Amino acid sequence: MTTIPRRQLLRGMIAGGALIGGVPLLVSASANATPAGRREAGPRWLGAGPFQHVYDPSPDQDHRRYLNDHCTIKGPDGKWHLFSIIGDTAPPGQVPDSAVEDHIAHAVADNLDGPWESKPHVLTTDTGKGEDHLWAPHVIEHDGTYYMFYSAGAPKGEPWAINLATSKNLTDWERNDKNPLFRYGGAARDPMVVWIGDEWVMYYTEVDEQRHHIVAARTSKDLREGWSDARAVWTDAITDHTVSVTESPFLVERDGWWYLFIGTRNGYVGTDVFASRDPFAFTLDGYAGHIPAHCAEIVRDGEDWWVTAAGWFQDGLHLAPLHWRDTPPLWHSPRNPAAAVDVTGAVRLFALAEDRSTLVTRTLESGWEEFGTGFATVPTIGGNEDGRLSVFALRPDASLAVRTQTGDGGWSDWRDFGGPFDAAPVAALDADGRLELFALGQAGESIQRRRQSTPNSEEWSDWERFGDGAGAPPVVAANADGRLEVIALGPGGANIAHRWQNSPGGDWHDWDGSFGTAAGAAPTAALGAGDRLQVMVIEPMGLSLNNRPQSTANGKWGDWRRVTYWIDAGAATMVASEDGRLEAFFMPPGGDVIYHSFQLSDASWSEQEEFGTGPVTATPTACRDGEGKVHVFTVAPDGTVHTRTQTAANNGWGEWRKLDGDPIAPVPAGSAT
CATH class of the missing domain: 2.120.10.10 (Neuraminidase)
Known part of the structure; x- marks a missing residue:
């Protein structure tokens, strides 16, 4: 059986068989009451285009490495700089030990899509100063100085620390002499800092005394000290579980709305987005979309919006366009391609073609052939009692269409079937x-x-x-x-x-x-x-x-x-x-x-x-x-x-x-x- 790394065992919060028993919470409208459909005056919906693998930090194929929580920033040299957790990839089916993530990696590129050039690590764990690991760097620039906030962990039994290092050139970094900025509990990590109003605000994750998973906010006037007490800006619906339920908070503002990105959702590789007029109050009611990415970071380059992603199992950095939408993003069926036995007795497959707008079908013996155009999702299948298949798929406007087999194995025309x-x-x-x-x-x-x-x-x-x-x-x-x-x-x-x-x-x-x-x-x-x-x-x-x-x-x-x-x-x-x-x-x-x-x-x-x-x-x-x-x-x-x-x-x-x-x-x- 795979050994679970220390990141998941902190504070004894993983119970064996965590799904045993039940919470008397019904599927409830009040828990997710965001109005459906087009938002004329409200926030936008968010999604992402296909991710492109843009940087592999491995020196060779026999020594595979991963990046995890990371950030990018354009430096004084006009280049993009990447800072990240880095570690050795575990064998297939196993999990890296995050307790040995003790470096902050650095790479540079002229463009976000690369090519990226690996540079020497910029920080290494300093155990003499109470650092137990180096996680989740976030870098901002203010008055010609670059500030890197990161999670430093703590010696066994001590509260976790959020620390600071500064630089003038993004290459040479000096730790803040008053580190840590603060300590809290056993899960203070993943900091992100932004200017709001007349103060700096740090968003980071905690598990509070009631074992709620929260995104907390603290404020400061000077970035180096005087950070306020924490207040919860997001409280997860999940309680009393692993410390990794709520991760990698990231905040952006557009047109008077604030958008909080939170992982991990839909498994390890997933981030949900929540919108609010108040940057200090986010709830499930503000659900605004999903990004299929771990530790998603949002980057704006001129008028273009991008999302970067990495993770234990991702072999480096990935990049995708961030989509601001008028309607919610559409979920693909997890069964791709869809497969069933049709009325002729043949095993038949259905899939979304490489262009992501055409449906295709085939049997095991035939090649792919066009089945329909103007679609946006992997199809699903229903089998009629007489063996004829009915295929269902969504169009880009979230309307549903169906096409059904005839008795001789042919197919009806597509017809509208409701929605959105x-x-x-x-x-x-x-x-x-x-x-x-x-x-x-x-x-x-x-x-x-x-x-x-x-x-x-x-x-x-x-x-x-x-x-x-x-x-x-x-x-x-x-x-x-x-x-x-x-x-x-x-x-x-x-x-x-x-x-x-x-x-x-x-x-x-x-x-x-x-x-x-x-x-x-x-x-x-x-x-x-x-x-x-x-x-x-x-x-x-x-x-x-x-x-x-x-x-x-x-x-x-x-x-x-x-x-x-x-x-x-x-x-x-x-x-x-x-x-x-x-x-x-x-x-x-x-x-x-x-x-x-x-x-x-x-x-x-x-x-x-x-x-x-x-x-x-x-x-x-x-x-x-x-x-x-x-x-x-x-x-x-x-x-x-x-x-x-x-x-x-x-x-x-x-x-x-x-x-x-x-x-x-x-x-x-x-x-x-």
Whole structure:
């Protein structure tokens, strides 16, 4: 089992099986009540374009290094300067030890997209001055002097310190002789400083005495001393968990609105944005978008806005355009490409093409062919009772469209299907054989439901409100008796809630918000061995993959258990073998390795085993064909699709092979645009 680094063990705040038990918090409108749709007078929505890898700090491929919390600033030489945590990359599936992050790295470039030139480190841990590590440098310029604020940790048992170093040229740095600026508790870190009104304001993260994860603010007139007491400007919905729930705060102002960027969200690689008129008061109600990036930093270069990203598993610095939007960013399905068996019996794939506006489809034997234009998300699939597929995808304006197979394997025209939504819907057949859809409303303010009037029909009910708010698209699965069960991440990731049909095809029970406590991304669910539902979910920041099974078919639920440490943005993909046992596929952040676990005859799970090596961009997709064999699909960073198939139903696995054809968009699992 992977050793958890000290950064996650501080103050004993990780409890084994952290999802055991529940918080009685229902999916609630008041927790995420941002108005949906276009904002005429309010704040803008934020998203990001595709990230480009612009700097690898590794001296050679045998000595891979990572950057983490970082900053960029243009210096007096007209060049961009990068300052960052730096460390040695851990082997695939393992996590670096952040306790040995004891240097601040430095690199320079003429342009943000490089090429970057590595320079000597500018600071090294000074244990004689109480520095335990060097984290999260943030540099500003004032009156010709550059100020670097950083987290310095503390000797064991001491409160953590925020320290300062200064420079005139961004190369030679001198520590402030009155360090530390302040100490607090066991989690004061990730400082960011900005001028507001007539004073300097430092934003940083803390865990307060009530074990709330907060972004705190302190003020000063001179940057060097006299920092005020802290006040909370953001309190996370998640409490009593790892110190890494709230990270890397970054603040920008535009048109009278303040935007606070906070990680980690949707697993390790993700940042949420919250807007407010008051730079000292941010809440979930101000949700303003999502950036698929760890430790996101915002950079303005003239009229251009950019976002930089790094992290333990990212191999250096990444850069993307920051998008200021009139509508919320759209969530991609975590299953890319989408896969299912169509009415002809062929395994068929659907994906967003490399241009990110065209949908394409293929079978295993054919190449990719155009399926539709003017789309913005990875599609989702619903299987009709008669075997025909229905494909759902969002257009850039967040409207939903559907295209359905005909009996001979052809396809209908695209038709409008409602909206606006944040994500394409999930689908399941109810006990009556009708497709039911569940979709995340715009800005996450609701979950919407729609169903076929009769099995295989082109007539559907109207969309109706099914839940008052969620933190990610919901999932749906059918019990052994056909009753549907919907499981959703609560606003802010504070809990997992579920709702189920009281009888097959019947009415619905109220939401139960105590299904699971804090989680980091949308769960997955599937019916497995013993006709029992199984749910997988990741802890905040992706610290672990956890599983909860039904105790009996159609019955109550057992306890949560930890499957493995460290998982990527999406929970495990689960697919049933022909004998009903589930196969699960998952990967740690970075995509260097894919893991596999399967249900045993008693419905327990095997130990994880390595199933393939990357790099891959997302949690694998899987489906079972008409012969009972399971097919697994992954996407490499170059957009090529790779597959591995069981040699026979319920049997072992063949070799990986690359599918011929043009590349598709290598969309990260569950990312937003």
